[in-house]
Amino acid sequence: MPVWLVLLVSAAVAGVLLAVVVTVDQLGPAMKDVGAVARAEGHGQTGGTQTVGAASFVMPDEVGKNLQDAQDHMQLVSGNDGFYTGSVDATGQGRGQWLDRGWQVCNQNVAPGTRVSADDTGVVFSVVRVTESCQY
Numbered sequence: 001m002p003v004w005l006v007l008l009v010s011a012a013v014a015g016v017l018l019a020v021v022v023t024v025d026q027l028g029p030a031m032k033d034v035g036a037v038a039r040a041e042g043h044g045q046t047g048g049t050q051t052v053g054a055a056s057f058v059m060p061d062e063v064g065k066n067l068q069d070a071q072d073h074m075q076l077v078s079g080n081d082g083f084y085t086g087s088v089d090a091t092g093q094g095r096g097q098w099l100d101r102g103w104q105v106c107n108q109n110v111a112p113g114t115r116v117s118a119d120d121t122g123v124v125f126s127v128v129r130v131t132e133s134c135q136y
Helices: 001-041 069-080
Strands: 049-052 054-059 086-089 103-108 115-117 124-129
Touching: 049 069, 054 069, 069 103
Parallel strands: 086 124
Antiparallel strands: 054 115, 103 124
C-alpha cells in the first residue's frame, strides 16, 4: 500500500476520533446539569428511596421490575448516569440479557436499605425472562 494512502487513511481515522472526543467532552457538563436538575426537582426520590449526595445512596428494592427499569432507577437514585449493575440468569442456564426489557428482576445481591457507594460496581440482579416465573 502506498505511503500516501496510509497517511490519508490515518488522518481520516484521527479526524473521526477527534470529533467523537470533542462531542463527548462538550456533552459531559450538559449531562451532569440534567442530573442535578432532576435531583433538585425531587426526581431522585422514588418509592421512599432518597439520593444522598454523590458519595452514597440507599439501595432500593428492584425485585419485580423489568431489568431496564431497575437499571434506570439505580442510575437515578445513585445520581450517577453511568452507574453499572450486573445481571445473571437466575435459572443457571447462563443466558445473556441482550434486551433488558425482556427480563425481570427476581433477586438482588444488595439488600434494600443498604447504603451503597455511588461508584460501586458490585450490584448484581438475578433475572428471568418476563414470561417466566421467579420460582427457580
